[in-house]
Amino acid sequence: MQIENNRLVGADNQPVRFVAAAHSGSAIVPRYIVMHYTAGGAAAGTVRYFASPGARASAHFVVSRQGAIVQQVACDRAAWHAGRSRWRGIDGLNAHSIGVELANWGLLQRGPDGFVSHAGVAVDRGRVAIAAHRNGPAEALAWERFAPVQVEAAAELVAALMARYGLGEEAIIGHDDIAPGRKIDPGPAFDMRAFRGLAAGRGTSSPPDCPADxxxxxxxxxxxxxxxxxxxxxxxxxxxxxxxxxxxxxxxxxxxxxxxxxxxxxxxxxxxxxxxxxxxxxx
Ligand SMILES: [Zn+2]
Known part of the structure; x- marks a missing residue:
């Protein structure tokens, strides 16, 4: 994958499907890549929502659970994905970042027969991660896992963005990094350390840098x-x-x-x- 004329071009040398979002903003020079989850079902629903006149948000890319990518805003335009946000002294990350949405329910609830999304859709136990969010609260909550094929497709997309805009892996951040207390996506089910390694081409063989408690x-x-x-x-x-x-x-x-x-x-x-x-x- 690569970025050409602000569009993502796939391995087949064709631009990926583009469905224009209803909202995009002024010209930007991307310095960060912000990872999100959609808190939704199929990616197609999110794509339709972002394209609808009543939408109150947008993103540059939506990645389905099966790894299919749709682009909705050109890479040199702001999308409405970050909202009120701050990172490394920069306020309002929409003007400085690319937004990547991963189709995922996010935080789940415990139902009588297992786990369900906020919309009441059952999520198979094999797709549930139990983990505490690093921004709190301290209790362990349930989250939908991200499919490996989805993470790999997103990593290829992010690698193409990094190459085009000369960004290092530290440019990959979460919505929960830039809007803590207000946003919890992509949350603890998204392994940011592994994802950065994947996007930077280190694969999974990177030396771990985790606290040895x-x-x-x-x-x-x-x-x-x-x-x-x-x-x-x-x-x-x-x-x-x-x-x-x-x-x-x-x-x-x-x-x-x-x-x-x-x-x-x-x-x-x-x-x-x-x-x-x-x-x-x-x-
Ligand atoms: Zn988000």
Whole structure:
């Protein structure tokens, strides 16, 4: 992929589908790339909304769960994606950034039969991540995961933007970075560290730079594995299985339940609640 004449050109050398947004602003020189989730269902719905006269927002790109990209605002024009925002001394990021929307429900609610979106749409447990948002609150909440094919397509798009505008991976930021307290997207289910590595062409083999808070590490001692649950109690659904010997970090504990995240390459991975009787100090 590459950017030509402010349009994204795909691997087939054709510009990707362009559906003009109802709103775009004055000329910009992109210095940042702001990642968002749509808090919606299919990407097509968001694309239609941004194109509709009544829309109150827009973005340059919308990436579907299947990895299809639609462009809605030319890269040299402002889109209405950031709102009231501030980053590194710059106010109003719309005038300085490209907005990339990923189709994703975002924050989920716990329904009687599992997890549902704010619109009441059921989300399969395999697509749910339990994690606390770094901007708070401290409690673990449920979020829709991003499909690898979607993340890869977004990374290719962002790599093309970085190449065209001479940006480094530090230019990739989240809406929750620039509008903390007001915005929570793309949220904890979006692995920003891994995404920056992917967009910068480092793949997943990048050296991890995550805090090594080794005192809170525990090892799973359960021959058949240990259930990871969405809440502290047997009544909460199982969202994963921690294998015997795997390493976790205890984020918080209210005996006998510990909120843990799996330690992967020294960094936090999937998280949830586990019974602490099967967690011991690492060997
Ligand atoms: Zn956003």
């Amino acid at each position: 080794k005192d809170s590490y525990r090892q799973v001692r359960a021959a058949n594995g240990l259930n990871l649950r969405s809440g502290p109690g047997l009544q909460h659904p199982v969202i994963g299985l921690l294998s015997q010997g795997s390493l976790v970090r205890v984020v918080s504990e209210a005996a006998p339940w510990a909120f843990v995240t799996r330690v992967k390459e020294g960094c936090d991975g999937v998280s949830g609640f586990a019974h602490s009787a099967w967690l011991t100090a690492p060997a």
